Structure formats: C-alpha cells, structure tokens
Amino acid sequence: MTLLSSSIVHLPITDPTWIFFIVLSIILFAPMLLERLRVPAIVGMIFAGILVGPHGFHVLDRDGSFELFGKVGLYYIMFLASLEMNLQDVQKIKGRAMLLGLLSFLFPLLLGFGANQALGYGVAASVLMASMYASHTLIAYPIVLKYGLTRRKAVSIAVGGTIVADTLVLLVLAVVGGMFKEHTTDNYLLWLLLRVIFLGGAIILVFPWLARKFFRSYDDSIVQYIFVLALVFLGAGLMEFVGMEGILGAFLVGIVLNRSIPPASPLMNHIEFVGNALFIPYFLIGVGMLINVQAFVDNVNIFLLAGVMILVGLTSKWLAAYVTQRTFRMQVEERNLMFGLTNSRAAATLAVVLVGYRIILPDGSRLLGEEVLNGAMMFILVTCVVSSFVTEGVCRKLAVTSTAQTDNEDSTEDRILIALANPQTVGSLVHTALMLRTPKSNIPLTALNVVLEDDPESRENGLKELERAVKIGAAANVRLVTRSRWSVNVVSGISHTMKEFNASDLLLGLHEKDRLTDTFFGKLTTDLIAAVERQIIISKNIIPLNTITRMHVLIPRKAEFEPGFNHCAERLALLASQLSCRVDTYGGRGTLAAMQDYWESKHHSVVAEQHVYTEWRDLISIAHNTSQNHLIVLIAARKGTLSRHSYMNKLPEQIERYFSSRNVMIIYPMQLATATSNTTSVRTAVPVKMR
Incomplete structure (x- = not known):
C-alpha cells in the first residue's frame, strides 16, 4: 500500500510497473475511444x-x-x-x-x-x-x-x-x-x-x-x-x-x-x-x-x-x-x-x-x-x-474498392488443400501454401492427413503433423483447418476431401525414393495426377523458399488453351510477388505472350524475362543458368490433353539429372473431367477406361 x-x-509516477501499465492503457483504450469519433x-x-x-x-x-x-x-x-x-x-x-x-x-x-x-x-x-x-x-x-x-x-x-x-x-x-x-x-x-x-x-x-x-x-x-x-x-x-x-x-x-x-x-x-x-x-x-x-x-x-x-x-x-x-x-x-x-x-x-x-x-x-x-x-x-x-x-x-473487387471473385479459386504425410516436409509445405494463397483472403487453408484403416499409430503421428501445421499458420495469422481421415486408400481419401472442400489446388511434397525400382513420382502421386482434375502442385524445397532470388518457369506449348492456364498463372504471380524475385519464362511465343498478358492485366508488379525455347528434350541450357538460390517451376500436362507432349515422359529423368540440388515445383494445371481419355476409380485408384 x-x-x-x-x-x-x-x-x-516513477515506478516502472505503473509507468508501463499507464502506457499500455493508452495503447489499448486510445484507439477504441477515438475510433468512434473517426x-x-x-x-x-x-x-x-x-x-x-x-x-x-x-x-x-x-x-x-x-x-x-x-x-x-x-x-x-x-x-x-x-x-x-x-x-x-x-x-x-x-x-x-x-x-x-x-x-x-x-x-x-x-x-x-x-x-x-x-x-x-x-x-x-x-x-x-x-x-x-x-x-x-x-x-x-x-x-x-x-x-x-x-x-x-x-x-x-x-x-x-x-x-x-x-x-x-x-x-x-x-x-x-x-x-x-x-x-x-x-x-x-x-x-x-x-x-x-x-x-x-x-x-x-x-x-x-x-x-x-x-x-x-x-x-x-x-x-x-x-x-x-x-x-x-x-x-x-x-x-x-x-x-x-x-x-x-x-x-x-x-x-x-x-x-x-x-x-x-x-x-x-x-x-x-x-x-x-x-x-x-x-x-x-x-x-x-x-x-x-x-x-x-x-x-x-x-x-x-x-x-x-x-x-x-x-x-x-x-x-x-x-x-x-x-x-x-x-x-x-x-x-x-x-x-x-x-x-x-x-x-x-x-x-x-x-x-x-x-x-x-x-x-x-x-x-x-x-x-x-x-x-x-x-x-x-x-x-x-x-x-x-x-x-x-x-x-x-x-479499401472499399478493393473489397468490392475481391467479393466479385470466385471464392472457390483460393481453396488450397495440403496433403501431409512426411513430418520433415510439414513446415516447407505450409510455408509454400502461405505464399501461394491470395493475400488477405478469408478462406482458410486446409491440411489433410490420410490414415489407412488398420494403422492407428500413423493416425497419432498424423495428428501431430496437423497440429504443427496449425501452429505455423497461426504464426502467420492465417486460419488453417485440419482433417485426419480414415480411408482404405490414400488416393481416394485425398480425392474425396478435395471434392468435399471444393478445393482449387492440391499441394503435396515430391516423392522420395526408397528403392531403386521406385519411379520418380511414386505410385501415389501418379495415381493422384490421374484421379484429381484440379490443379496439383508438387513441391521439393531444399532451401527455404524465402531465400529464393529467381524463378525459372518452363511452360509447354499450347498451355494457354488449357482451362486451368489462368489459375496457374495466378499462383505463379502470387509466388513471385511474395518472393519479390525476377521470373524467367521459357516456352513458345504464343504461350509466353499469353502468360505475360495475364500478368500485366492482373499483376503488374511481376518482372518477367521471356525466352523462346524449343530444346525441350534436353534442359541442359536452362540448367547452366540456374544456381542454388533459384526455383525451377515446370508446368506439366496430363496425358491426353492439348499441351501434353512426348518430351514430358523424360522430364523426371532430366529433373534428376540437372535439378537434383535445386528447389523444384511441378504444376499440373486444372483439367475438366472430360479432358482426358483415362480417369481413375476413386475407390481403388486403378486407372480405368472411360466409356
């Protein structure tokens, strides 16, 4: 007393406790009182x-x-x-x-x-x-x-x-x-x-x-x-x-x-x-x-x-x-x-x-x-x-003008689903999703962990991964919704969740080979590419994304005619804006012009340098222009689509040969359900012929 x-x-007043209390009270109540007076x-x-x-x-x-x-x-x-x-x-x-x-x-x-x-x-x-x-x-x-x-x-x-x-x-x-x-x-x-x-x-x-x-x-x-x-x-x-x-x-x-x-x-x-x-x-x-x-x-x-x-x-x-x-x-x-x-x-x-x-x-x-x-x-x-x-x-x-423009946009175009399975890639994938989402969007990110019905131990580990993802999102002041799902098949679990959340993008990590007989993408990713028609983003980060100084984007010819081209261009622009880095684009003249036109109309801040490129069967010339601080983005295409080319069958081999020590992002843009001649049974994840 x-x-x-x-x-x-x-x-x-000279007592430090009361000085700090008075200052905090001013900081707390002054905005509340004056806000009423505008x-x-x-x-x-x-x-x-x-x-x-x-x-x-x-x-x-x-x-x-x-x-x-x-x-x-x-x-x-x-x-x-x-x-x-x-x-x-x-x-x-x-x-x-x-x-x-x-x-x-x-x-x-x-x-x-x-x-x-x-x-x-x-x-x-x-x-x-x-x-x-x-x-x-x-x-x-x-x-x-x-x-x-x-x-x-x-x-x-x-x-x-x-x-x-x-x-x-x-x-x-x-x-x-x-x-x-x-x-x-x-x-x-x-x-x-x-x-x-x-x-x-x-x-x-x-x-x-x-x-x-x-x-x-x-x-x-x-x-x-x-x-x-x-x-x-x-x-x-x-x-x-x-x-x-x-x-x-x-x-x-x-x-x-x-x-x-x-x-x-x-x-x-x-x-x-x-x-x-x-x-x-x-x-x-x-x-x-x-x-x-x-x-x-x-x-x-x-x-x-x-x-x-x-x-x-x-x-x-x-x-x-x-x-x-x-x-x-x-x-x-x-x-x-x-x-x-x-x-x-x-x-x-x-x-x-x-x-x-x-x-x-x-x-x-x-x-x-x-x-x-x-x-x-x-x-x-x-x-x-x-x-x-x-x-x-x-x-x-x-702000009123910006809000009105945002409200007119389709809200389904910013629902990113993050598939989590590897504890070592949780932080990397969530940080990538934060950079790909639309700034100030009210739509939460969604993190999913699929557990096979006979594996309760994996469920416990998956819950820990989801909890960590929530903490990373909260640190960035972004709400992240989690879902731990039992399923007889991982592909069907992810595919069903994509439909339930009306997700626009699926983000997952690149498959890590355990055996020499494993393919580059692995069976899970390969089946997902066939089963999910929404945009799929496969990411491999060797260094943190915030240390990237340049992006190299490889775009196939005729990609501009695909239904998901604009959405893909939007995600790339958001990523480039977050990284504040230059972008080098490689592709045909018409495709590069379409990408540049979209960026100039929607994202004038993107600084891109275009390179007409035709040597798709060997990417060594592009590899010479990259360094450890660069991100390689390859836009691929599903089989049977307009922008699918034969050289894409060799992309995994070239990625392993030239970009194994680089950050790599592979994007499969959205396709309409009838765009391909093959689809996948959601329940079994086995490709079947469409009738």
Whole structure:
C-alpha cells in the first residue's frame, strides 16, 4: 500500500510497473475511444502523450524508457516501410519515386528559405529550418498497413520518395552542423559522402548474404525475429557512427532484407505485430510528450512562426504530390495518398531542430532558439494530424474498392488443400501454401492427413503433423483447418476431401525414393495426377523458399488453351510477388505472350524475362543458368490433353539429372473431367477406361 501511494499520489509516477501499465492503457483504450469519433489512432497516441507528459498533467516524465522504446519505434517505422515495399514495383516506378523525393525536398527548401529570410533569420538558420520542412516521416504508414494497401503504386512511390528526401535533408543537416564543429576540415562533406557510400555498399552486400545463411540454418521464428531486429539496430548504429541519422540505416536494412522476408511469412507477422502493438505507439506517445502547450500561451509570436511552418510545410508537400500526379497521369486518390504519407514530420524534423538548438553561436545565442523548438513541436503535431486524417480517408475509399473487387471473385479459386504425410516436409509445405494463397483472403487453408484403416499409430503421428501445421499458420495469422481421415486408400481419401472442400489446388511434397525400382513420382502421386482434375502442385524445397532470388518457369506449348492456364498463372504471380524475385519464362511465343498478358492485366508488379525455347528434350541450357538460390517451376500436362507432349515422359529423368540440388515445383494445371481419355476409380485408384 505504501508503494501504491508513493507511486500514484505523488506525480510524476516513477515506478516502472505503473509507468508501463499507464502506457499500455493508452495503447489499448486510445484507439477504441477515438475510433468512434473517426479519429486515427495515431493522433490519439500523440494527444495522449501531450496530456500525460511533462507539459500536460505531468503524470509521466519522458524518461529513459521513452527514449529507448521511442527510438526503437522510429527505426521500426522506417524498417517496416522499406520491408513492405514491393521491390518489383519499385524497379518500375523508381523514376516516379525519385521525382517525388526531389520535389518533396526542393519545394519546401526553396519556399521555406524565403519565408525564414522574411522572418529575419540568418542564412544558416534559414537553410536548417527549411530542411526541417523538407523532411518527412512515415507516421501514417501503420494506417496503410491496417487496410492492406502497402503494395499499391502510390505507397511505393511515397516510401521511395521518403528515402530520397530524408537522405538529402540529413546531408544538409550534416553540412550545416559540421560548419559549427571545431575540427571540421574543408573535405568534411566529401568524407561524409564516402563513408555513407562505403557503409551503404557494405550493408547491401553483406546483410543479404548473412540473412540467407541464417535462415537456412535456423527455422525458429523467434530466433529469426531476434536476428532481424539485431540487423536493424546494427545498420542504424553503423549509420550513426559515420555521421548520419540511424533512420537511414534502418530503412536500408529493410530494403536489403525485403526479399528474405515474404509478406505472408510468420516472421513478417511477428515483425508487424510487435512493432504495431508496442514500439511504434511508444514512439508516438513520446512525440506528444515533447510538445509544450504552455509555451504558446507565454509567447504569442510562436503562433506566427508555427503558422508559417505549417503553411509552408503543407503547401510544399501538396505541390510535390500534385506535380508528380500530373506528370505521370495518376489518379486523384493516389495523389492524396502520396500527400498523406509524405506530409507528416517527426524523426528527421526532430533531429534537425535539436541539432540547431544545441549549436551555440559566438555571441552565446543558439542557432535555433526556443521559439523554433516549440514551433517545430506544433508543426510536428499538426502535420501528423493532417497526415493521419488524409491517409485514413483515402485508405477507406481504396479499401472499399478493393473489397468490392475481391467479393466479385470466385471464392472457390483460393481453396488450397495440403496433403501431409512426411513430418520433415510439414513446415516447407505450409510455408509454400502461405505464399501461394491470395493475400488477405478469408478462406482458410486446409491440411489433410490420410490414415489407412488398420494403422492407428500413423493416425497419432498424423495428428501431430496437423497440429504443427496449425501452429505455423497461426504464426502467420492465417486460419488453417485440419482433417485426419480414415480411408482404405490414400488416393481416394485425398480425392474425396478435395471434392468435399471444393478445393482449387492440391499441394503435396515430391516423392522420395526408397528403392531403386521406385519411379520418380511414386505410385501415389501418379495415381493422384490421374484421379484429381484440379490443379496439383508438387513441391521439393531444399532451401527455404524465402531465400529464393529467381524463378525459372518452363511452360509447354499450347498451355494457354488449357482451362486451368489462368489459375496457374495466378499462383505463379502470387509466388513471385511474395518472393519479390525476377521470373524467367521459357516456352513458345504464343504461350509466353499469353502468360505475360495475364500478368500485366492482373499483376503488374511481376518482372518477367521471356525466352523462346524449343530444346525441350534436353534442359541442359536452362540448367547452366540456374544456381542454388533459384526455383525451377515446370508446368506439366496430363496425358491426353492439348499441351501434353512426348518430351514430358523424360522430364523426371532430366529433373534428376540437372535439378537434383535445386528447389523444384511441378504444376499440373486444372483439367475438366472430360479432358482426358483415362480417369481413375476413386475407390481403388486403378486407372480405368472411360466409356
């Protein structure tokens, strides 16, 4: 009781337990209360920080915990922004991102410099304050994340523009700050650029290599999460060591790890969950604590300065988004989304104003006085509020449109059934299914284990496999339905389950030979290919899929005339998007054109290079272009179908000869029940002639 009274009655609260409880209460209740008022949760966090902070009711001090978690949250925002980017989209829109970034820097810098000169500030102070207007932090990015719009073009452009604008701002900060250091040399800027370039190159080369090695050796999601977080802080710390802000390092680490952490993976879900639940809200509350409302009452001139900052900041960012939209003929919603994301200030703005505040001039005054510091706090608050409201409004409209489009699609086209039999391939198959499914789909995955009627021990082992599959799905925030089925025949059990669940795809592992007399596919897979007319995906993963850097897709001639061609193309596009890797397609001209047309109409982000290929009887030329980090995808065809060719009889032999040490995926696209001349008895799994 003594501890309670001494901690709560006497403000500010200093007991760590109660500090953490109050922060968690704010994180919990602020979004719930403000959602009724249609106020973004981000705004609520900042206002809560004002109320409980030193300049409000002083319930809490801005102690070391807010410094620590706030910095983690700041790095998290920048890291998530680059990690969520679709790098294939970025390759196509890098010109737009560069233009938006340059305009987001130049417009505020020029307008701000003129306004600051008119207010009577010196050249150095005017440049530093103008660079403060030019910066922006992706405060509203969690809103985009919440609505599942992270891979839209406008978002990628805004995120790409952020790194351009903030890098230029940080360079200005380093130059102006360096001018007032005692031991600054004439080559200070040159050495700074060289250090940043060298460090950036080291991160780009070394970090992806480290990630691939680590992910291949350790599959525990918690260990992987700690490893990723360590890389983020290592990159941020090294960037601070060479004289730049750590946010640049965190952003760069997100870019280089982008391909190693697919959006649908459990690891990505862990990263998003921890950041959005704790670190980012902590940072936002800490930002609110910096705002001193009383200072505006004591000094009315701060209102004038803050008004100029807000006017210049909002106008210049809107102009940058407007010019980008008009230049590339984008939609109004895309312009508003770019404006909403690039309008908020926090990280780089705080860095600029604090550096200027700490610089003491020869006459004893500060380069940026207290009025600039307090005005900057109001500037940060208003821009964050405007950014949150604009982004929330645009995301609501875009989300409604996306939902309507999704509702119009056939829901049966995303029901994946995973056949589990080998404990060693459970994790690999479930992770593959997560990457093949449609993102944000409400349809659960289905995992099946078929047990022969006279084998109760296998049933127990199968239940353990299904339980493990459920845990992997839950880690990725995906519901997975399990089914343990007794059957006199494995093929009939799988076939019946496919019909009962109206499954669109059957995913299973590649048969492992136990005897020299075994065939490549094995009897079970061969019978399934004949018995199941839905799409069958046979997967063999030697290395984790998230370490794949390239896909080679072999497509038979006339495959575009098969009924399951579009569905197969859809699955390949989803996989390429998750892996953020390039795709090389091999086939006839007409077939390649049909595949490319589908991807351009449905998945513009897929970057594919076409190769007209005719040497199907020997795949050695393709094998020479592959490496251990590549995935080989062979689209096959059932006997009697239009795209079936005689060379397919030798595919198993060629796979064993050329791709035995590669990840391989063999796809049999969906066929109509009457497409083949042979079918299989569901009960006996013995091929019989159709009458």
